[in-house]
Amino acid sequence: MRESELIAEICKHNAELAACGGAEVLVPPGDDMALVKLAGRRVLVAADQVIAGRHFALGTAMDLVARKALARNISDIAAMAGVPACAVATVALPASMPDHEVRALSDGLRAAALMFQCPVVGGDIGTHAAADGALVVSVSVLAEPGPTGRVVTRSGARVGDLLCVTGTLGDGWHPNGSGRHLSFTPRVAEALALVEALGDRLHAMIDISDGLARDAGHLAIASDVAVRIDAVQLPCADGAGWQAAVSTGEDYELAFACSGEPPASVAGTPVTVVGRFQESGGARVAVRVGTEEHDVSALGWEHGQ
């Protein structure tokens, strides 16, 4: 079962959430974060993990593993235009991991928390039964809406909206495990600046973790509009062609839908118009390359596979 299928299955049961008691759920599972009401205030919450051999290559330095574990959660906060509040983390260690590596992981989490202004306030450390059990670092984050109070979901894109991205695409994850996924800075400031600059013209947003094709598809599905990407407009990273730019995972840039032109840059990061939402009632993602059009709905990146 693919992760996306399972998540779709879980989301079918969203109606149960209301009957569950506990916090009122304003944005249910299926977006980058859930939005819940706690003591009358809106709080964003999400969880994500990194698994050795899957999200980072064996042998990756522990400070980079820790940084990535926190950073990809912070990227989800950016996608909702939230402001980081705090994090909790659990770590499942290989039984053979030497103390100095455990300490490097712990120090790395602290350093990342300082960098991203998101204190790690609790968690749990456990050890696998097996000496070679895969390191799993799971991080959950809490966030607040930004100064305007606006929370941006995946579901507001409309026919005629522009599809835009921040930064460059296509060098997030290299097959050898290197790439920007270990060193990126989540686009929190950029997201807040977009809310500020675009106001109600900003309709939907997501962070690009699965590749633009798939993540634009998430916007398209949630908003029930089809989208066409223009290959020549893609801000490809050095050495990346259009295929890499739409299918490489873990770029951790923002993709968003807006009506009218976006600013040329936000918080020092370039913004590029790369396509347009074109018709309602579909969830197709196409890329126009010269006179040809490629359906890329099935392209992209799924860690769970």
Add this chain to the structure above:
Amino acid sequence: MRESELIAEICKHNAELAACGGAEVLVPPGDDMALVKLAGRRVLVAADQVIAGRHFALGTAMDLVARKALARNISDIAAMAGVPACAVATVALPASMPDHEVRALSDGLRAAALMFQCPVVGGDIGTHAAADGALVVSVSVLAEPGPTGRVVTRSGARVGDLLCVTGTLGDGWHPNGSGRHLSFTPRVAEALALVEALGDRLHAMIDISDGLARDAGHLAIASDVAVRIDAVQLPCADGAGWQAAVSTGEDYELAFACSGEPPASVAGTPVTVVGRFQESGGARVAVRVGTEEHDVSALGWEHGQ
């Protein structure tokens, strides 16, 4: 490195938290949950995990694994006298896990969420690179203070306080993997009833996950008082002697310090006085058996070992 050592090391850096930005941290790492201020309101947050072969035996039914993963977090909420609000979860699956087992795990999380009135509002599902990678279920929970607003920490026990426990002790975890740890009901209602009944006489509380000796020790260390347990008073589960009652992990009862007598029962669960906090400036846990006294500070249960 033992988990407790690493946590002690992490707590040394608590002063950094304030400099980190993000949410104000009112109760830092080292208690059952952290208490943070979000949008002016107090929110409790914690994370805990279960690892195959460590927290549950291989072959355990997936609905029980899911239940335990959520329940032990809810038990942390009880320890602080909080009310469950919502949860997020990440799951690292063995690559070989069949779809029906994945579905059973997901259904089990939903069922547990309903039972504990704590909706699972988000998360992530990933797959190990290895076919036999150990299943890791990591759950984070948010909670609110109860109706009185009171949050109970580990650090308020005073000389002369009674040490009390709910329910019975010693049958949480059997060496074959069976035991109450798969089926317990977290003592949320009991904790709220204790706050109600005892008011300011309730000084400190913890849930018994590491065995009473170790968890009473956590109260003693956090409060800087020594505690003596009376073996004949221990509410031993069927077949458990005093040693099992103080050293078996995962009973998930509450242990608390109060001045004056506690109620005989709360929310239908018996309460037993099992000892007394006796002198300040120490963190010793002793058990009196007849005329002998055993130092049990080093006894108890550490999953991470």
